[in-house]
Amino acid sequence: MLHRVLYAGLWNGHLDYVKRLHVTSLTAIFGNSPDQPEEGESEKLLNLYWNRAELKKEFAGLREEKFRLQELITQKDGAVARIKQQLDHLEHLLLDPEWADSVVVYFQFRALNLHCEKKLAKFAEQLKQQREQRRQSQQLEDWGRSLEDEAEEVERQIGEQRLQAQLLEDQLQHERHRLATMNGFIKFLRRRSLTARLDDVAQSIHAAQANEEALLESLEEIQNREPPDVEGLDIGSKRLINFTILAFAQQLYLHFCDDDLASLAHQAGERSVGAINYGTKKECDELVAKVQKKLKSLEKASDLADVLQKRARLIAEAARFGSDSDALPNPETVSTVYAFSKLGLTKETDANLLGANYWNLNGILSR
Incomplete structure (x- = not known):
């Protein structure tokens, strides 16, 4: 508190010195004739000068704020215009008999894609928490x-x-x-x-x-020593987590691979409405029914631990990395999807889920 008072005193003293200096300058200019302004008037002129400088600073700040707000309004107007354009486009498609059913199918596939993404993200988060808790307990x-x-x-x-x-x-x-x-x-x-x-x-x-x-x-x-801060997951642990996440992503892909539903859902997540025509009303109704049937059967699936563990091992054996510090494998090295029959046979299919970013894998995997 004391140093603030001292600082304020020094600052006021500095201002008084500057003012006296300006008054001296004014006296030197006007001389000592009777027409000169009095010392009190000089003080008023000097205060007016300082107030004008402060007002100019405030005005400059307000102008900058005005330009910033105008730019923000322009951005918001652009976003509103784009949304209105999308709504107009959607309305036009719904009014078109040849596209109305395809619009419904599009949003069904888009919802399927989002459902798989959320399911994979939840699985990944639970897996990461388990690993972190296990590591914390061990530490x-x-x-x-x-x-x-x-x-x-x-x-x-x-x-x-x-x-x-x-x-x-x-x-x-x-x-x-x-x-x-x-x-x-x-x-x-x-x-x-x-x-x-x-x-x-x-x-x-x-x-x-x-x-x-x-x-x-x-x-x-x-x-009385406090426990140390728990260290984060190391590269080896992150890689093991990613292999298991990839295994679950493949499980989702295999579940919806019939009738190419997985690929259609991925396309709906990447493209805008109206980019794909799914056929006649009958074909669209069949696709919607298949999507709903597969979604219901997905929720009934259980006992996947052994399958995911086996698939994760195969993915780990094939995975290659750009460097020792990378937790994400090179996409082309994990582009094989492994399916297991009831007899224990392994079927391999080429599908680069990581490279195509199925179910938002790039945003879910640990780095």
């Missing part, structure tokens, strides 16, 4: 074990110090008893050496007690 367990070992070592040293102190106490008592039981002549001859020995033992006891106190403080520090 905390390792830290606790290390802390326990460190505490045990300090406790062992404390025990040794206490034993040493006890032995020294016994030695001190023994020397004192020995000194007390000596006859007068021998005590006179050996008193100095025995006293020095007693002092040495006492100092050793004091040092042992000091060491014990230091060890007790170390033990308390260890027991």
Whole structure:
């Protein structure tokens, strides 16, 4: 608070100096004739000058804000115009008998694509959380074990110090008893050496007690130590997660690959309405029915853990990376889709899901 008051005083003093300087300049200009403005009028002129400068700054700031808001309004107007254009285009398609049914199918496929994307994103998030929790538990367990070992070592040293102190106490008592039981002549001859020995033992006891106190403080520090921050997932863990996510993405692809539903859903997610004509009303109705049937059966699917694990291993064996620090594999090395029959046979199909960004894989995979 004090430094603010001092700073304000210095600043006001600086302003007074500047004003006096301008007044002196005005006096030099006008001279001392009776027609000159008085000193009070000079102060008014100077204040008017400063106020004008401040107003110019404020005006410049307002102009910049005005231009920024105008630019923002222009952007918003453009966005509104584009949306209106899209709505007009959609209305035109719905009014056209040849396109109305295709519009319905388009949004069915678009919803299917979004459903698969959300399902894959949820699966990936749960998988990442499991890995992170497992890693956190392992790190905390390792830290606790290390802390326990460190505490045990300090406790062992404390025990040794206490034993040493006890032995020294016994030695001190023994020397004192020995000194007390000596006859007068021998005590006179050996008193100095025995006293020095007693002092040495006492100092050793004091040092042992000091060491014990230091060890007790170390033990308390260890027991009160806060756990370390948990480190993030390493590259190896991220790669394992990505292999499993790719395996689940392939599972979704295989589920909707009949009648090319997966590809049609992907196209609907990439293109705008009206870009694809799905055929006659009958053909459109059949596509909608197939999509709904597949969506219902998808929710009933279960026991995928073994399948995903097996597929993830195959993906991992084929995957190649641009560098050791990359968590994402090269798309062309994971472009084989693996399907397993009930007899345990493996069928391979070429489909570069990562390269084509099916189900928004590029935005879901760990990096």
